[in-house]
Amino acid sequence: MDLRGPDIRFWRKHLIRDERLLWDGRPEFEFKLDWTAVTMCLPAILFTVVFLADAQLFEGGFGASLSQDDPGTYRLLKIGSIGATLWCAVYIARTSMLIPQLTRYALTNKRALTRTLLPWPKVTVKRLTPMTEVEWNGTAPGSIFFDTENVRYGHKPTYPGLVGKFVIKERKNGFRNIADADIVYPQLLRAMEGKL
Numbered sequence: 001m002d003l004r005g006p007d008i009r010f011w012r013k014h015l016i017r018d019e020r021l022l023w024d025g026r027p028e029f030e031f032k033l034d035w036t037a038v039t040m041c042l043p044a045i046l047f048t049v050v051f052l053a054d055a056q057l058f059e060g061g062f063g064a065s066l067s068q069d070d071p072g073t074y075r076l077l078k079i080g081s082i083g084a085t086l087w088c089a090v091y092i093a094r095t096s097m098l099i100p101q102l103t104r105y106a107l108t109n110k111r112a113l114t115r116t117l118l119p120w121p122k123v124t125v126k127r128l129t130p131m132t133e134v135e136w137n138g139t140a141p142g143s144i145f146f147d148t149e150n151v152r153y154g155h156k157p158t159y160p161g162l163v164g165k166f167v168i169k170e171r172k173n174g175f176r177n178i179a180d181a182d183i184v185y186p187q188l189l190r191a192m193e194g195k196l
Helices: 008-013 035-057 071-101 181-192
Strands: 021-025 103-108 111-116 122-127 142-154 166-178
Touching (some): 035 071, 103 166, 166 181
Antiparallel strands (some): 103 111, 142 166
């Protein structure tokens, strides 16, 4: 495999003794419209429908429009529709375009490494052993997942006496949506068995 690119120097700094870099890559671009994005788009759609309905239906012979009848509410609807639309656009851009551009993957003969820059820079390391669970959906582009881990996230209570909510969520570590998964997967299996 051709290992030339801007990330090779970064990965070489993270190699340990007797470790060789076998592959490096990044996720392919994908447009994600998940349930979070749909939920966030609902206020934008609602504000826009109310805004357009007010502008079209109540003008002319049907009576006074909301802009004439209640300018404060009308201004709030305009600001709300713009704000909700921007919120939704930023979320979709972040999950679909920004995160894949700021994520890098590397495979060595001993470890699988993931470098992410959002929400803060970090490198995640997964040691490869014969006991490592690996799952691949069999497609290219595709995703290769390692052991599933439970992630605990939430927030601490901001006011005394209130209990903060924590959610336990399953998250799979791995190389998500890579173009050459069919090439990386066999190398990963050989690295797990110590044959590389």
